[in-house]
Amino acid sequence: MSTFRDLLSEHAGPVLLRQQHLADLLGTFTWDADLHQGLLHVSGHTRPYRAQLIGTEMHRDASWLWAWANTGSGLGDEVTEDSRRVREHGLTRGVPELTTPRLCTEAVSGHDLAVIACGLTGADAYFRGEFPGGAAYFTLRDVPPAPVLTASRSVHLITTVLQTFALHHPNAVRALYAAHDCPVTIRGRHWSATVGAETVHLAFDDLQRLSEISLAPAALTPA
Structure with a gap:
């Protein structure tokens, strides 16, 4: 049985290296997601990134909602597959933070959850996109490889x-x-x-x- 801390400890370092590389690539940007096609468009980039929604956090009630639990959004399986893979891992390993539909972000942050999701699914990086009142988190593919670790x-x-x-x-x-x-x-x-x-x-x-x-x-x- 894994604990949430175990998973975060396992994935934080490798994922942070990729996150720092992504930040260098993105610079200052605006963003838009096409959740029907599973694409994230970032200003200044000619090609979109393949993206899946992991979950959303809302500031007003300090809550996180997993994408697999967001049944009212009408999201297709192709953009929620990663979040469902995370849930399956949580069910197998007994990690309640990965199987509880809604969480308090004062206990676990969106970044904590995104790091684990990125590590478990083998995504290139994760993306946090702010919107009025909250933020959406996505796993990304097609990100150029990060530099070799020195x-x-x-x-x-x-x-x-x-x-x-x-x-x-x-x-x-x-x-x-x-x-x-x-x-x-x-x-x-x-x-x-x-x-x-x-x-x-x-x-x-x-x-x-x-x-x-x-x-x-x-x-x-x-x-």
Whole structure:
């Protein structure tokens, strides 16, 4: 059985890397979604992104409604498939946040839910589009690949993601490096991750919170 925190810890790092890349691509924009064709149009971009609605959040009552539960919208299966896949995962793994139609965003945010949805469905990224009184969240396809993970970028990602989300720190770190095939050596509370030609050193305290993170050149292997 997975918990919501487990899933968020697993997917936050890899998804945030793709989100930062998407933000660089989009810049300042306006948007419009065609939910009949499953397309998201963004100003300044010649081609739309393939998009599916994950859910919507409303500010007036601090609520989130999953797209699979939005039966009054008349949305077709082709634009709600990702949200239904998330629900199926929640049913299989016993994660109530993924199977409850309406949630309070003071307990779990739209970004939390979108990160998990993006990770579980293998989407390229997710998109948050504001409208009067709320926001809609979409999974996206056809986004150009994000740059290769570097050691310095991983340090920035780890510090950002641990400040942004309520995660299990070791699991979040392990998941980010595993997603990019970066070897991690664990010696008690001290970890080292090899990223390209560099090594990232990490340490965790007694409560399994990240207490130190630093960069060092990777050791040279004798010829």
